[in-house]
Structures are given as C-alpha cells and as structure tokens.
Amino acid sequence: MAILVEIMHIFDAAGSSLDGYLLAPRRPRFSFGSDTYEGWCMLLPRNGAFSYEVEEVAARRTRAVGEAGLRGEAGFGDIVISPPGSTLRRRMRTPTSFFFARFRTALEPPIGCSRLRDVDRLRANLSLLESMQAACDEGRQRLDAGLVAAHVVDDVLITMLWERTREGAREDVLVRKAIAFIQECFASPDLSLGDLARTLGVSSSLLSRRFRDVRGVTPVQYLRGVRLQRARELLTGTDLTLQTIAEQCGYRSAFYLSRVFKATTGQSPSEYRAG
Template sequence: MYFLAMLELDGYLLAPPRPQFALPFDTYDTWCVLLPATGSFDYQVGDAHGIAKFGDVVVCPPGGILHRRMRSRTSFFHARFTTELEPPTGRTRVRDLDRLRGNLTLLENATTAIATHVVTDLVLMLSRTSPPKDPLVDSALTYLNEQYVSPDVSLTELAAILGISPSQLSRRFRAVRGTTPVAYLRDLRLQKARELLAETDQTLQVIAEHTGYRSAFYLSRVFSTQTGQSPSEYRRTSRV
C-alpha cells in the first residue's frame, strides 16, 4: 500500500500514433511525464531541451512549461500526478527498456489502480537512473547557454577554457547529459531558431545572426536536416 501511496494519479493518456500534439506547450499544476512509445519528439522544459525517443522520459515539475513538437508520427504516454518523490526534471534515459515496454503494455487496458502502479514504477526507475553531478559539466552548460549566439564557439575552445581535452569533455558531458557538447549546442541553437520563427517575423538572416549561424543558408540546411522541415515550412505550420 505504501508503494501506491507514494503517488496520486491525476490523469493519464496512452495515445495511438498521430502527426502532432494537440498543443505545442502546456503548463501543469502537478508533475507530469511524457514519453514516446514509437516515433520521437522535440521537447523543452526550462533550460533542458532536445529530442526524446523510445526509452527517454521527459518530466515537467509543477508550474513548469512543457514545450513539445513531434518529429514524425508518434504514439506516446502522458500522465499527471502528485508525489512525495522527487523525479529528475527534463529528459532521463531509462536503462531497463524491457520493463518499460511491459509497463506500456499494461496500460493498454488499465484500471486507475494499474495506471497508478505503472506511473509510480516509472518515477522510481527515473529516480534510480538520475544522471551524476559534475561541476565541470555545469560550467560547460553555463558557457554554452550564454555564448550560443557566437558562431565562433567550438568544442576545442570550450575544452581549453575548462582545462581538459575535447575528448574528456565530450565523455564527461555525455555521461551527465546523454549527448555531446556539440549536439547540445546545435539543439540549443535550433530551439532558439524555432522560437523566433514561430513568434516573430524576423528574416532568416536575422534569426541566423541571433542563433550562432553565419548565414541564413547554413541555418536553413541544418534546420532542414535536423527537423525534416525547412524554416519557412516550420514558420507556416507553427502558426496554424
């Protein structure tokens, strides 16, 4: 009984594949989790952002804003809950994928009690797989978040500032964030570009200058490769 008492479920949804979320972002009074069963989606929770695929769980704390956008047709599980536990916010990679698959199967014809059990188990898995703390990685994140607008930012420069080799920095960064500094910087710049495309009428050249790209052409090429849409297509669909 104590296992179930750790968490009170407010609502949940196991959604079949669909082309896009109903809302690009939402704010919740409770904790919430969002994870893809198939497909993938872009997400942002506070300063944490990136791509979630099967095995990744995105957690948004009470009062936080969860931004999300599908990269392809995606089925997903979403739940809102209150808990005395402290799940890690942002994206966490689940180690036991078979256990995750089993939990998703249980949800297909679940009662509220079973769904509560599944979400509690999921939160416990996240708490046990929380990334290690590394002050050097925290310093790297601060630098990237502050300097991403400069096109001159590089892995070599950042490693030199922190006093370690580029390979050591990449290894330690991946251990904590699940991605490399280069990929983190790219995703950060693209997230900022998406925001400017959706919320302003700035030209692509101006957006490139504000997001660390030397030209509109280069931004367009990276954007299309990573999102599957051109910047103009993204701007048009994000305003529908």
C-alpha cells in the same frame, strides 16, 4: 554513501496512486490545448514532438524545475511534469503518439521538462503497457493494464530522481564552466570543441569525456542543442528572416541551419514556423 541514502529515501517514498492514464496512438493534435489539473500529471511523447508550457506560478520558487524549463519542445525521452493546481498547455509540432497520466505521489519530481538518459528502459516500459493494454482489450489478459501504467509512472519518477541525484553528485567545476561558456558564446560560428578546451585549459578528449559523464552528451552535441533551441524560439516568436536567425544562432547561412534543423527535428524551419 550519501547518494545511496538519498536513493533509499526515493524508493521509500515511491508508490504513486494513479488517477487515470491514456496511451494514445499517433494523432495530429491534442483533444485539448490546455487543462488545469488538481493533482500531478505526466505527459511524454512516444514518437513525434510537441511544444509545452507549464503555468506554475505559486510554487515556482519552492519546487525544482526540469533542466529544459517550464516551456519548450519535447521529443521521445523527454518527460513533462505538471504539479497540482497548474495549467499545462501543449501543441503538437508533428503527429505524435503519447503517454499521459494523472497521479498522486509523495515524491517531489522536477516540474516542467526533464530528459531521461535511460530511454531504452522507458521504451521497454511503454511497449509492455501497449502489449498489456492490447491483450486486455482482446480478453486475453486478466491483469489490469492500469497496474502496468502505475508501474510506468513510478518507474519514470524514480529513474528521473535517481538520474538527477547522480548528475548533481557528479557535476564538477570544469563542466559548469564549459556550460556557462557555451551559453554565452553559442552565437559565434567559430566556436569549436578545441576553442572551448583551450579556454578551459584542458585537452579536448578530457573535456568530452567529463562532459559526457555528467550531461550524457558531448560538448558539441550540447552546443547544437542550445543553438537549435534558440532557433525554435526565434522561429515561433519573431518574424526574422531565416538568414538573420541563422546568424544569431551561430550558423553562417540559412542553408546550413535548414540542413541541421531538418536532420534533427524532421521538419524544415519553414514547416516548424508554420506549424
């Protein structure tokens, strides 16, 4: 009942006012590497990837922060939110098409980057906006595409807060312990699902099921994400060799790190570092 009441409050507060939007086709770079906005803004990739940083100092301690934090890399399904008065920095890692919107809202979405689980819904909304915008440009549709863009913003915000509320309600001690153990031990190349389950005193199947229910991914997928995020940070923030980075991220060799990195990001580590 408490979850239902909270969700009803989310819907009651919805109804964002759109100040402007851009549905941009694939391009190699952003027109501006950073900007400071008076109101809220939302930036999300349709394909490709970009790095981001939300410089949000004054309200950092009073607003919720997305699970991916105030800086990192965003791909499809990731939503980057910048609050009023903050500076949003961004740089494309690969050629990217994206949706950008400036808006006002009574909601308090988490700032920085959050990942939507319902990516099919997001994809459908963006496809609808693209079709509507094309029809308006060709004079085949009198309905303002801006109305659809406002719907996309509202739907993303509501979905984001709904998923966050459900996750908070379903989070359990087992999953919290698993996440803490992975964060502490991800650099060990011998860390496995079996090891993690034995440490926590449960079966591998139970741990995987509970973890997926709460986080939307398996423990193994979460571990890979933690390792690759650390690899990205070391590639762009240090001059360490690829072999040293691999060892610090839980991989036995630079070759294996390169294979996993390329399969996940579409770029080799050297291409990512050069970009």
